[in-house]
Amino acid sequence: MEDIAREAGVSRALVSIAMRDAHGVSATTREHILEVARRLGYRHNRVAADLAGRGAGAIGVFVADLHNDLYADVFDGIREVLDAAGRRIVLTVGAADGSRDTAGLDGLLEARVGASIGLGVRLSDAELHDRAPLGPLVLTTREVPGLLSAASDDVAGARLATEHLLALGHCRVTFLANPPGDGYLGRRRGYEAAMTEAGLDPHVQVTSYDTAEVRRCARDLLAGERRPTAVLAHNDRAAVAVLGALADLGLRCPEDVSVVGYDGAEAAALPGIELTTVDSRAAEVGRQAARIALAQVDHEAEAPEPAPITPRLITRRTTAAPTGA
Amino acid sequence: MEDIAREAGVSRALVSIAMRDAHGVSATTREHILEVARRLGYRHNRVAADLAGRGAGAIGVFVADLHNDLYADVFDGIREVLDAAGRRIVLTVGAADGSRDTAGLDGLLEARVGASIGLGVRLSDAELHDRAPLGPLVLTTREVPGLLSAASDDVAGARLATEHLLALGHCRVTFLANPPGDGYLGRRRGYEAAMTEAGLDPHVQVTSYDTAEVRRCARDLLAGERRPTAVLAHNDRAAVAVLGALADLGLRCPEDVSVVGYDGAEAAALPGIELTTVDSRAAEVGRQAARIALAQVDHEAEAPEPAPITPRLITRRTTAAPTGA
DNA sequence: CTGAAAGCGCTTACAG
DNA sequence: CTGAAAGCGCTTACAG
Numbered sequence: 001m002e003d004i005a006r007e008a009g010v011s012r013a014l015v016s017i018a019m020r021d022a023h024g025v026s027a028t029t030r031e032h033i034l035e036v037a038r039r040l041g042y043r044h045n046r047v048a049a050d051l052a053g054r055g056a057g058a059i060g061v062f063v064a065d066l067h068n069d070l071y072a073d074v075f076d077g078i079r080e081v082l083d084a085a086g087r088r089i090v091l092t093v094g095a096a097d098g099s100r101d102t103a104g105l106d107g108l109l110e111a112r113v114g115a116s117i118g119l120g121v122r123l124s125d126a127e128l129h130d131r132a133p134l135g136p137l138v139l140t141t142r143e144v145p146g147l148l149s150a151a152s153d154d155v156a157g158a159r160l161a162t163e164h165l166l167a168l169g170h171c172r173v174t175f176l177a178n179p180p181g182d183g184y185l186g187r188r189r190g191y192e193a194a195m196t197e198a199g200l201d202p203h204v205q206v207t208s209y210d211t212a213e214v215r216r217c218a219r220d221l222l223a224g225e226r227r228p229t230a231v232l233a234h235n236d237r238a239a240v241a242v243l244g245a246l247a248d249l250g251l252r253c254p255e256d257v258s259v260v261g262y263d264g265a266e267a268a269a270l271p272g273i274e275l276t277t278v279d280s281r282a283a284e285v286g287r288q289a290a291r292i293a294l295a296q297v298d299h300e301a302e303a304p305e306p307a308p309i310t311p312r313l314i315t316r317r318t319t320a321a322p323t324g325a
Numbered sequence: 326m327e328d329i330a331r332e333a334g335v336s337r338a339l340v341s342i343a344m345r346d347a348h349g350v351s352a353t354t355r356e357h358i359l360e361v362a363r364r365l366g367y368r369h370n371r372v373a374a375d376l377a378g379r380g381a382g383a384i385g386v387f388v389a390d391l392h393n394d395l396y397a398d399v400f401d402g403i404r405e406v407l408d409a410a411g412r413r414i415v416l417t418v419g420a421a422d423g424s425r426d427t428a429g430l431d432g433l434l435e436a437r438v439g440a441s442i443g444l445g446v447r448l449s450d451a452e453l454h455d456r457a458p459l460g461p462l463v464l465t466t467r468e469v470p471g472l473l474s475a476a477s478d479d480v481a482g483a484r485l486a487t488e489h490l491l492a493l494g495h496c497r498v499t500f501l502a503n504p505p506g507d508g509y510l511g512r513r514r515g516y517e518a519a520m521t522e523a524g525l526d527p528h529v530q531v532t533s534y535d536t537a538e539v540r541r542c543a544r545d546l547l548a549g550e551r552r553p554t555a556v557l558a559h560n561d562r563a564a565v566a567v568l569g570a571l572a573d574l575g576l577r578c579p580e581d582v583s584v585v586g587y588d589g590a591e592a593a594a595l596p597g598i599e600l601t602t603v604d605s606r607a608a609e610v611g612r613q614a615a616r617i618a619l620a621q622v623d624h625e626a627e628a629p630e631p632a633p634i635t636p637r638l639i640t641r642r643t644t645a646a647p648t649g650a
Numbered sequence: 651c652t653g654a655a656a657g658c659g660c661t662t663a664c665a666g
Numbered sequence: 667c668t669g670a671a672a673g674c675g676c677t678t679a680c681a682g
């Protein structure tokens with residue numbers, strides 16, 4: 001930077017201003033400075049800038065699992081908003097089993113981000129509360145009392161899916177639930193509410209996040225007596241595993257069993273799968289999370305009380321009226 | 326840090342040593358220091374540490390597209406090696422159309438990483454050479470003369486796939502190629518070699534990276550006269566789009582047309598898809614890329630001339646002998 | 651706009 | 667091991 005200032009015949013401070021696109025420098029000299037910087041092969045040192053700049057800085061994003069397409073959608077929404085706001089993103093990646101949640105979130109803190117957004121965080125409500133003093137964290141697709149979050153209305157979405165099945169004439173609808181624990185409970189609640197209101201008994205089968213295990217579990221369920229005529233899965237990955245279980249048993253979908261997923265991930269639309277699912281509006285969730293995070297770093301008095309994100313049902317191949325008895 | 330030193334009754338320097346897990350401090354005092362740090366809610370400032378530490382630092386990873394499951398596999402391999410080496414990862418994300426390649430790679434440079442690994446980089450060979458002086462960059466799944474890269478043997482893999490189809494009795498095999506340009510040409514070459522050696526005419530249909538467009542393109546191909554009896558796609562996503570095109574036309578797979586993908590992504594194994602494909606050993610590519618990057622930051626004289634990564638054919642539902650004429 | 655100075659929170663020799 | 671000091675490469679007032 002020293003060199004650039006000398007070469008461009010301006011002050012060190014002016015170069016700094018030009019690099020940051022701040023005002024206080026005329027457009028022509030700015031261009032000149034950037035030109036000299038380019039010629040000298042100068043590359044702005046973000047590390048030093050962040051340290052000196054008192055870390056107004058970046059927004060951290062923790063992605064629990066790179067294999068989950070849904071998070072990619074959320075990330076797209078986050079980036080859209082953060083790009084527009086001119087904010088940098090610091091990204092850390094976790095593991096599908098949640099074992100890296102703490103390390104990933106800590107990594108963001110050590111990078112001195114102004115606020116973090118967590119996709120797929122599996123820490124318990126209590127652990128999350130313990131971490132609250134460490135800095136603002138916006139959770140997505142999950143609500144924890146007293147903490148920030150951006151989520152689409154899972155209760156409404158699951159209700160939508162359940163009512164779709166009931167309207168088709170299904171009575172024995174099983175909900176294939178994610179492992180219990182804090183968070184990610186809305187879908188189950190929506191299903192139970194819709195069933196109860198229809199005067200039917202909810203039937204919840206708890207399963208795993210591991211698809212191979214979901215497939216085994218679904219196979220047991222579907223091979224048992226009083227087989228459900230429809231299965232609503234807690235997410236698309238699980239629903240696809242149910243499709244696999246049906247194939248294993250030689251059962252047809254939707255003729256023998258209807259299947260509904262949840263999320264609207266890319267894979268759900270694939271030819272050969274064409275899953276009826278609930279679009280959870282992941283990109284919008286991301287946008288909202290980013291706006292909340294921005295409000296935190298900008299110390300806005302009141303967080304933007306965000307508009308509710310309403311999921312929508314996407315009807316595809318895997319649901320139909322139940323046949324026979 | 327000041328506070329911790331005072332509270333723990335040791336020197337500032339000792340705290341620094343303890344934080345970095347370096348030696349020069351006894352295990353007991355180290356524990357004591359870390360305990361005090363925890364109690365004071367201290368969080369190591371990686372930004373300052375990096376700046377002071379002359380940036381031996383982290384390894385950068387650029388991921389072109391978060392929606393591509395294949396990159397997640399590569400990333401897993403990278404992290405496995407880098408974790409073991411105790412290196413931090415700085416991650417930036419591009420866009421599927423390649424429009425963010427420069428920004429993403431620059432972002433790593435500005436974070437002062439010691440070396441970068443690029444997944445799915447679409448810059449031209451010339452642009453890549455221009456960037457070479459900026460710092461070591463290891464490309465994956467792509468070879469550019471004179472630059473570092475980790476790649477599985479695409480020529481061999483495509484040959485494997487083509488020979489599988491030929492062995493089944495197919496004569497009219499079309500290769501659905503990615504858009505031309507620098508890089509990612511090995512698969513096409515392997516296909517052409519296998520066809521020519523068998524005394525058959527290669528037939529290459531160039532398409533796009535956009536799946537909707539691939540589907541249209543495949544529809545045209547399959548609806549035309551002299552329909553191929555088998556299609557080898559440049560990757561799994563394209564192959565799944567071909568499956569969609571077949572469904573659009575009311576053609577069956579593999580009865581009417583066999584389809585082979587490439588990559589061995591998770592989606593290829595999904596029930597209802599069950600694509601015959603070539604496993605490109607993505608995690609191993611990632612491991613190798615990480616090892617090469619490590620050799621760069623450690624200034625090892627000679628880069629580890631890595632063992633060739635041999636892809637393997639995974640035979641599933643979508644290939645069979647051609648029926649009828 | 652300039653130019654000299656202080657500071658961001660660490661790490662790294664260095665003499666003791 | 668300690669303790670004082672210099673330095674990493676920037677940003678940010680501040681007087682001119």
